[in-house]
Each structure stands twice: as structure tokens, then as C-alpha cells.
Amino acid sequence: xxxxxxxxxxxxxxxxxxxxxxxxxxxxxxxxxxxxxxxxxxxxxxxxxxxxxxxxxxxxxxxxxxxxxxxxxxxxxxxxxxxxxxxxxxxxxxxxxxxxxxxxxxxxxxxxxxxxxxxxxxxxxxxxxxxxxxxxxxxxxxxxxxxxxxxxxxxxxxxxxxxxxxxxxx
Numbered sequence: 347x348x349x350x351x352x353x354x355x356x357x358x359x360x361x362x363x364x365x366x367x368x369x370x371x372x373x374x375x376x377x378x379x380x381x382x383x384x385x386x387x388x389x390x391x392x393x394x395x396x397x398x399x400x401x402x403x404x405x406x407x408x409x410x411x412x413x414x415x416x417x418x419x420x421x422x423x424x425x426x427x428x429x430x431x432x433x434x435x436x437x438x439x440x441x442x443x444x445x446x447x448x449x450x451x452x453x454x455x456x457x458x459x460x461x462x463x464x465x466x467x468x469x470x471x472x473x474x475x476x477x478x479x480x481x482x483x484x485x486x487x488x489x490x491x492x493x494x495x496x497x498x499x500x501x502x503x504x505x506x507x508x509x510x511x512x513x514x515x516x
Contacts, residue, residue: 356514356515356516357430357433357514357515357516358427358493358514358515359514360408360424360437360493360495360510360513360514361391361406361407361408361512361513361514363424363425364378364379364389364391364408364422365378365379366424366425367422367423367424367425367495368422368423369389369420369421369422370420370421371386371387371412371413371418371419371420371421372387372412372413372415372418372419373386373387373413374386376388376389376420379391380411382409382411384411385413385414386413386414387410387411387412387413387414387418387419387420388409388410388411388420389408389409389410389411389420389422390408390409391406391407391408391409392406392407392408392409392509393405393406394406395407395409395440395442395509395511396442396443397438397440397443397476397509397511398440398441398442398443398445398448398472398473398474398475398476399440399474399475399476400443403438403511403512405511405512406511406512407438407509407510407511407512408422408495408509408510408513409442409507409508409509410422410495410497410507410508410509410510411497411506411507411508412450412497412498412499412506412508413499414504415499416499416501416502417498417499417501418498418499418506419496419497419498419499420496420497421494421495421496421497422494422495422496423457423492423493423494424492424493424494424495425492426490426491426492427490427491427492427493427515428488428489428490429456429483429486429487429488429489429490429491429515430487430488431484431487431488432484432487433483433484433486433487433515433516434480434481434482434483434515434516435454435465435479435480435481435483435493435513435514435515436479436480436481436512436513436514436515436516437479437510437511437512437513437514438476438477438478438479438509438511438512439452439468439470439476439477439479439508439509439510439511440470440476440477440508440509440511441470441471441472441476441506441507441508441509442507442508442509445472445505445506445507446472446505447472447502447504447505447506448470448471448472448505448506448507448508449469449470449471449472449499449500449501449502449506450469450470450471450497450498450499450500450506450508451467451468451469451470451497451498451500452466452467452468452470452477452495452496452497452508452510453466453467453468453494453495453496453497453498454466454467454479454481454493454494454495454496455493455494455496456486456489456491456492456493456494457491457492457494458486458489458490458491458492459489459491462494463485463486465481465483466479466481469500470508471500476511483515493515495510495513
């Protein structure tokens with residue numbers, strides 16, 4: 347087998363399209379962009395975000411905050427796209443800097459023809475580390491559907507400021 351490596355490009359940028367998604371929480375539909383501190387939950391773009399370990403990242407992130415109650419959630423359902431062979435989902439997942447009580451579950455799903463495919467779930471607590479996600483989407487190649495980004499409060503939603511850093515399909 348011959349593998350040719352070259353530059354990758356974003357086939358879909360979740361940050362550029364975040365207000366095209368339908369955002370909701372336990373409270374119902376949410377405005378996009380949201381208002382920081384909204385107890386119903388909110389989503390907003392953050393440029394040069396600061397990760398929980400104190401590092402700044404070039405680029406942008408989605409700051410997602412679940413509804414401020416026990417087991418609150420926020421979810422964004424993006425417009426339908428067609429997944430191509432060789433596509434990958436990439437992102438960094440982190441709590442926001444100084445949100446020391448942050449404890450969330452990030453979830454990525456894909457809905458097509460009424461079926462929901464669970465692509466991954468990651469528990470993130472404020473411990474000074476973050477996740478780098480690189481998922482092969484070949485099992486979805488040729489399918490048209492909607493990606494769903496979800497953040498669930500893992501218990502209390504207090505200080506659950508969760509960052510999806512540079513989420514994209516390449």
C-alpha cells in the first residue's frame with residue numbers, strides 16, 4: 347500500500363457554522379450566540395481560548411455551558427452534510443481556564459435517516475489536561491446526516507465551561 351501524505355484542509359468547520367446549528371438545553375431552544383452567564387445554558391465563539399492547563403491556543407473554540415442545574419446539558423445539531431471517504435473529525439476538548447469545578451461529558455453523534463450513531467464520549471474534569479480527538483469517519487462515508495455536539499454536566503453544572511477547540515472535519 348502507498349500512503350500519500352499532504353496538507354489537510356477543513357471540509358467542514360463547526361465554529362464558522364455554529365449559529366447554523368440548532369442549540370438547546372434542558373430549558374429548550376437557545377439563542378446563538380448566547381449570553382455568557384445565562385442560566386439556561388449558552389454557546390459562544392472564543393478566539394485564542396485558554397485551556398485548563400493555562401496554555402493559549404491559536405484559532406477559536408466553542409464555549410459551551412450546559413443549563414445551570416444538576417445533569418444539565420447543551421446540544422447543537424448542525425445542518426446535514428455528506429461524509430466523504432477519508433474524512434476525520436478533529437478537536438481539542440478542555441474545560442475553560444480557572445473553572446476548577448468543571449466536570450462534563452463531551453459527546454459526538456451523527457444522525458442519518460432516523461438513526462443516531464454514537465461516535466464518541468469523553469469525560470473531562472478540571473485536572474490540568476485536555477483531550478485531542480482524531481476520529482476516523484470512514485464508517486459513515488457516503489451518508490448524509492447531521493453532526494450533534496453535546497456537553498452534559500456530570501452532576502452539578504456550576505462552572506462547567508466546556509471548550510470545543512477547533513472542531514472540524516478534515
